[in-house]
Amino acid sequence: MGLKWTDSLEIALDLIEEHPDVDPKQLHFPxxxxxxxxxxxxxxxxxxxxxxxxxxxxxxxxDEAD
Structure with missing residues (x-):
């Protein structure tokens, strides 16, 4: 079963794996x-x-990056 928009934490964890050097505070929504x-x-x-x-x-x- 794939991730849905409501799976915020799981999405965030996958993004940390995919983009480990990115500061999420500097990221634009698009x-x-x-x-x-x-x-x-x-x-x-x-x-x-x-x-x-x-x-x-x-x-x-x-939260997870800190």
């Missing part, structure tokens, strides 16, 4: 969205994404 969509395990409709979802992913990424 780039973040593209990276999420490009994840191998991601399987959801890009149209279901919004700013609140991207913010949740970014916050999880920042």
């Amino acid at each position: 780039q973040l969205m593209q990276w999420v969509i490009a994840l191998e395990r991601f399987d959801d409709d890009p149209k279901h994404c919004g700013e609140r979802i991207l913010e949740a992913i970014q916050l999880c990424w920042m």
Whole structure:
């Protein structure tokens, strides 16, 4: 089963693996969205994404990176 937009923590963990040298605080939402969509395990409709979802992913990424 693939990741959905609501799987913020799992998405963040995959992004940390894919982009270990990136500071999530410096990432713009359009780039973040593209990276999420490009994840191998991601399987959801890009149209279901919004700013609140991207913010949740970014916050999880920042929490896990610290």
